[in-house]
Amino acid sequence: xxxxxxxxxxxxxxxxxxxxxxxxxxxxxxxxxxxxxxxxxxxxxxxxxxxxxxxxxxxxxxxxxxxxxxxxxxxxxxxxxxxxxxxxxxxxxxxxxxxxxxxxxxxxxxxxxxxxxxxxxxxxxxxxxxxxxxxxxxxxxxxxxxxxxxxxxxxxxxxxxxxxxxxxxxxxxxxxxxxxxxxxxxxxxxxxxxxxxxxxx
Numbered sequence: 001x002x003x004x005x006x007x008x009x010x011x012x013x014x015x016x017x018x019x020x021x022x023x024x025x026x027x028x029x030x031x032x033x034x035x036x037x038x039x040x041x042x043x044x045x046x047x048x049x050x051x052x053x054x055x056x057x058x059x060x061x062x063x064x065x066x067x068x069x070x071x072x073x074x075x076x077x078x079x080x081x082x083x084x085x086x087x088x089x090x091x092x093x094x095x096x097x098x099x100x101x102x103x104x105x106x107x108x109x110x111x112x113x114x115x116x117x118x119x120x121x122x123x124x125x126x127x128x129x130x131x132x133x134x135x136x137x138x139x140x141x142x143x144x145x146x147x148x149x150x151x152x153x154x155x156x157x158x159x160x161x162x163x164x165x166x167x168x169x170x171x172x173x174x175x176x177x178x179x180x181x182x183x184x185x186x187x188x189x190x191x192x193x194x195x196x197x198x199x200x201x
Contacts, residue, residue: 063091063196069177071131073098073187076122077178080195084135084169089198092177093164094131098189100181111163111191113180121180122158130180131191134158137173166198 059065071078071094084090094111101107107114113127121128137155144151157170161177169175177193 059196062199064199066090066195066197068192068194071177071179071191071193073100073129073179073189073191074184075178076182076184077134077176080175080177082175082195084173084175086169086171087201088169089166089201090169090175091164091166091196091198092131092133092161093194093196094161094191095163096189096191098129098179098187098191100129100187102186102188108189111161113162120182122178122182123160123180126160126180128181129187131161131163131193132158132178132180133161133167134176134178135169135171135173136176137171161193168201 067080067082069078069080097108097110099105099108100114109127109129111131113130116128117124117126118128122134123130123132126132135157139153139155142151142153143149155171155173159165159167159170160180161167177191179187181187
């Protein structure tokens with residue numbers, strides 16, 4: 001006996017199936033992270049500097065190019081190697097992009113961050129994943145008498161950068177660039193940041 005043929009899918013049913021699949025993918029949530037994870041503090045990232053400098057034609061006359069560097073998405077803070085003074089003005093421009101969850105294409109964002117705000121961020125009123133900066137002033141270093149561990153007493157000021165910002169340094173200290181997120185171990189990607197000092201500031 002001949003095998004009965006499978007009825008052909010009509011164009012309407014194929015379209016409905018495609019529409020349902022698209023709606024399912026569009027609604028795929030950003031997977032939440034369960035609890036805080038251990039994360040290293042401020043640290044220099046080897047080979048973070050980008051040697052190429054912007055051409056003089058592209059730099060406004062009131063700006064002095066200082067440094068170009070990579071800001072990895074997987075590190076909360078990256079040392080710029082720059083010591084700044086309170087009141088100095090800097091301009092930071094950024095390009096590139098990171099994923100806030102490795103392997104999840106819906107979690108991708110640029111330097112302005114992902115359109116989501118949580119309490120678990122250095123700047124809770126700004127988008128998660130945005131490029132941010134901070135200045136760290138080391139006040140003193142002590143040792144815990146029981147554990148013998150080093151205790152650093154620091155004053156820290158954090159500020160927003162995003163794609164481009166002109167920032168007056170809030171205090172004297174070491175400048176770090178980082179990601180507006182406290183748990184970055186499952187991120188991927190990187191930002192490329194260009195740092196300029198405003199002349200006569």
